[in-house]
Amino acid sequence: MAVTETTGGGACAPSVPALPDPATEAVLSCGLVEELAYALGGPFHFLLPGAFDANLRAMRAAVADAGVDGFVYFAKKSNKAAVWVERCVAGAAGVDVASVGELREALGHGVRGEDVVVTGPAKGRELLDLALRHGALIAVDATDELDALLSAAAAPSGGGRPARVLLRCLPPAQPHSRFGMTDAELATALDRCVQAGDAVRMEGFSFHLSGYEVAPRADLAARLVERCLKARALGLRADRISVGGGLPVSYTDAESWRGFLGAQHGGQYHAGKRFGGDDFYPYHSPVAGADALRALLAAGPEGQGRPLAALLREHGVALLVEPGRALLDRAGGSVFRVQGVKERSGQRLLTVDGSSLSLSEQWFNSEYLPDPWLLPLDRDGASGVFPAGVGAATCLESDMLSWRRIPFRRRPRVGDLLVYPNTAGYQMDSNESPFHELPLPPKVVVDRVERTDAPGGRPRWRFDRHFLRA
Ligand SMILES: Cc1ncc(COP(=O)(O)O)c(C=O)c1O
Structure with a gap:
């Protein structure tokens, strides 16, 4: 049963919702992401040709x-x-x-x-x-x-x-x-x-x-x-x-972007990290x-x-x-699994099973801002506002996928999936590295998305040929 809860977790940064995209929503709603996460056992990217x-x-x-x-x-x-x-x-x-x-x-x-x-x-x-x-x-x-x-x-x-x-x-x-x-x-x-x-x-x-x-x-x-x-x-x-x-x-609508720029400040970020408005890509x-x-x-x-x-x-x-x-606008997303949830001094920090090297914006003294979606392992979990930053499974303090505490609408738990939207353009792989011997996230091409609602019309997926050769 869903429980509405508003917990601590620290002050959260304003939401930066991705613009609606039927193809991405179809991929998220048909169970394919969970299935691929299970099959691949680590972070991956999906591509929407x-x-x-x-x-x-x-x-x-x-x-x-x-x-x-x-x-x-x-x-x-x-x-x-x-x-x-x-x-x-x-x-x-x-x-x-x-x-x-x-x-x-x-x-x-x-x-x-x-x-x-x-x-x-x-x-x-x-x-x-x-x-x-x-x-x-x-x-x-x-x-x-x-x-x-x-x-x-x-x-x-x-x-x-x-x-x-x-x-x-x-x-x-x-x-x-x-x-x-x-x-x-x-x-x-x-x-x-x-x-x-x-x-x-x-x-x-x-x-x-x-x-x-x-x-x-x-x-x-x-x-x-x-x-x-x-x-x-x-x-x-x-x-x-x-x-x-x-x-x-x-990436986002005008109002959300204006709202974000006007309201964001260091208190909403992990470790008091600060960004000026000019540090960000113009997300609207x-x-x-x-x-x-x-x-x-x-x-x-x-x-x-x-x-x-x-x-x-x-x-x-x-x-x-x-x-x-x-x-590459709307041509893919990046999926990570929550591996740990740490709550300390009233602040919540998630650790996922990949690194910010798979979300390249972080390497330009900037932050990839479109909100990730949380796909909960247990759909009956509590709902409310649960601010959390997102760290990587590496030993670097600065390896953060999201410095800002994102206002998640469900309590994030170990095993949940985080899907960063619209990452195909530069975010996925410009800076990727097998640091810590972590495998590079595979790329899965999803075809036939538009037929998801047709009888037997599940999307088809395959590995990208560049990944298969690597
Ligand atoms: C010469 C040249 N052409 C094209 C591009 C692609 O730019 P964008 O991805 O912003 O369209 C770049 C990016 O650095 C470039 O240097």
């Missing part, structure tokens, strides 16, 4: 509706699973890679080399060689990298193809960024591209901006269009620009994902007098985007 497909379709539609020529590359660094690459192949998207390993994974799971863009600074010779041989687009980050690329292209191992190149610009508004080239460096790079003749196909320019605002992206995109026109005057192709990633994701964005891409295309860059889309169309410039987080 249907959400990725929907996000990709929406982004492609945003570009098509604006009448712009464009291409979406999935930023592979945001999640290592193979299923996303498979969905890129199925959905006519490319992949943005920044290492030999990522390039190998993309090619190995079926992406054509010409649908790959290689980003990242100071690319090694092995990566340049592989990219050249497969006809990938290479975002050149520095003049010495361009030199290395030209010498790789001239070598027999270069495959005899022209190097397909974007020149990455240092954003004027972020002059301390370690990525991209200054105006002087760009001038040198352009000169070398002209000198290189048929050995190089200079296809345009790129940038990636920190932050999530639309206006600075539209302004810089317009400047890159101007750069394309000047490069064409030098005889270069320059018919595309990449605006990188940074499409925001909205009024315009997010594909809508942010629409907003970018509709935005009027400074001094242009027309939307970015019109500028791109007028000059025959294609728009490339490299979203990671936004393609």
Whole structure:
């Protein structure tokens, strides 16, 4: 029988509820999570490729509706699973890679080399060689990298193809960024591209901006269009620009986010830990994902007098985007089991069977804020408000999955499951490590979620192919 109880456990931080998501709710309500937790015997991640497909379709539609020529590359660094690459192949998207390993994974799971863009600074010779041989687009980050690329292209191992190149610009508004080239460096790079003749196909320019605002992206995109026109005057192709990633994701509603930022303070966190509002990812964005891409295309860059889309169309410039987080919005969650419950000095601390290395935000002096759901072992347990922080099964004081005391609606008990929502974008595996010889959480792909309510329509699950190979 349920008992309503409001216990101590310390002051709790305000709730940050995840936005409703029918697919995740279907997975939670059909018993699959409990079954997998039993079968796998440790933390795991579940992946929802249907959400990725929907996000990709929406982004492609945003570009098509604006009448712009464009291409979406999935930023592979945001999640290592193979299923996303498979969905890129199925959905006519490319992949943005920044290492030999990522390039190998993309090619190995079926992406054509010409649908790959290689980003990242100071690319090694092995990566340049592989990219050249497969006809990938290479975002050149520095003049010495361009030199290395030209010498790789001239070598027999270069495959005899022209190097397909974007020149990455240092954003004027972020002059301390370690990525991209200054105006002087760009001038040198352009000169070398002209000198290189048929050995190089200079296809345009790129940038990636920190932050999530639309206006600075539209302004810089317009400047890159101007750069394309000047490069064409030098005889270069320059018919595309990449605006990188940074499409925001909205994890929670506006009111909850405002409420959280206004009310959170150190007394609500384990060990008095403190975060300023700016330490957090902006967990609510009024315009997010594909809508942010629409907003970018509709935005009027400074001094242009027309939307970015019109500028791109007028000059025959294609728009490339490299979203990671936004393609993975609602595309999975992370499951841990409560292994211990400690109550001390009126405060409650849970210890789960994994580590914050599987919830990467914690490693950026920040906190992953969307509330985890508690799936109780015993559904008849007490209900009320039970504040608790969440620690890891490691010997590090600082290894906390949630420093803040979350207002759980049931009394957490050993054996309960905690499900962190919407973790596919960067949270799951960017920082994972088998610290303490703890196994890396496996990734389970859940298909057919939409048929949960149909007769015999249980979701299907399988291991991700990247996990199976590891
Ligand atoms: C060059 C480049 N492209 C794309 C991305 C993906 O960004 P996001 O996941 O915010 O869309 C990044 C992220 O660091 C990046 O550096």
